[in-house]
Amino acid sequence: MQPDGSGPVAYSPCRPIHYVVRPDNAPPGGDVLIRTAVERVAEATGLRFVDDGATAEGPTADRPAYQPDRYGRRWAPVLFTWSTSVETPGLLGDVAGTGGSAAVTVDGLSVYVTGEVTLDTEELAPLVATPDGTAVAIGVVTHELAHVVGLGHVDDPTQLMYPSTNLTVTSFAAGDRAGLAALGRGACAPDV
Numbered sequence: 434m435q436p437d438g439s440g441p442v443a444y445s446p447c448r449p450i451h452y453v454v455r456p457d458n459a460p461p462g463g464d465v466l467i468r469t470a471v472e473r474v475a476e477a478t479g480l481r482f483v484d485d486g487a488t489a490e491g492p493t494a495d496r497p498a499y500q501p502d503r504y505g506r507r508w509a510p511v512l513f514t515w516s517t518s519v520e521t522p523g524l525l526g527d528v529a530g531t532g533g534s535a536a537v538t539v540d541g542l543s544v545y546v547t548g549e550v551t552l553d554t555e556e557l558a559p560l561v562a563t564p565d566g567t568a569v570a571i572g573v574v575t576h577e578l579a580h581v582v583g584l585g586h587v588d589d590p591t592q593l594m595y596p597s598t599n600l601t602v603t604s605f606a607a608g609d610r611a612g613l614a615a616l617g618r619g620a621c622a623p624d625v
Contacts, residue, residue, distance in 0.1 A: 435543055442536050442543045443583050443619025451510035453488040458515040460558035462567065467513050470574040477610050478582055478617030485510050492521050492551040498535045508546040511581060515554045529556040532577030537623075537625060541542060544600065544622045548581035550574070565600075572603035574608040583616045 434441060444450055453468055471482045490503060499557045500509045511534075518524040523531055534548030556606060560566040560573075576593050586596045592606045605613065 436541055441583055441619070442545060443614060443616045444480055444534075444545045445622040445625060446480060446604060446617060446619055447623040448625075449483045450495045451483045451485050451507075452602040453485045453487050453490070453512055455490060455492075455512070455514040457491075457519065459591060460515070460554060460561050460570075461562055463515060463552075463557075466520070466552075466557075466561070466567070466571050467496035467508075470578045472568040472577050473571075474578045474582060474613065475607065477605055478615035479614070480582065480617050488512065488516075492524075492549065493522045496535070496547075496548045497551055498537070507549050511548045511550070513521040513550045514552065515552050515557075517555050518553065521551050521553075522610065524551065524555075527597075528578050529573045530577040534581050534583065535578045538625055539622070542620055542622060542625075543579075544625045546625060547582065550577045550581060552577065568603040569600055575604070579605075579613065582613065583608065584612050611615075 445521060468518055475482050490512055498508055516524060530552045532546040532550040536543045536545045557570050561581060565567045578596060584594055587594045587608060589608060590599055591602060592608045594609050
């Protein structure tokens with residue numbers, strides 16, 4: 434929520450969201466899962482995403498939003514990583530992924546500037562090997578990327594943003610789309 438309570442924190446629709454992928458540990462077709470999720474979130478929000486390619490950066494709980502030695506003089510791009518519960522303890526148990534963003538506040542306006550999606554290879558690799566598993570895995574990646582753009586969990590099991598994976602809900606439903614459309618209309622902040 435904005436500091437003054439006026440609305441949600443969002444990415445600036447005036448700036449593209451750059452992202453990178455650490456391909457280590459990716460299941461077969463992992464690139465397709467990410468690309469499809471990005472396309473779905475872009476379509477639902479109207480935000481523009483730019484694929485900056487591969488990175489060696491790994492997941493971390495305290496990822497710096499600004500890494501000029503790695504990414505130049507700009508905000509770090511959104512980071513997608515394929516990980517395990519050994520590397521990322523937050524993936525222990527039934528957690529197939531995590532997603533979130535970091536914001537900065539300038540002149541009373543909070544704007545997301547970077548984020549991170551960490552995907553559990555141990556959960557998703559066996560899933561994509563099953564007949565309908567790729568659709569479910571795309572749903573998981575899409576769910577986590579929706580968290581990155583600011584969408585939270587909902588109590589409705591017919592929505593993709595329900596906290597637990599529902600094998601029959603693999604794409605955004607009406608409530609998800611309404612929330613994502615609102616997040617795509619965040620304040621324009623080209624100079625942040």
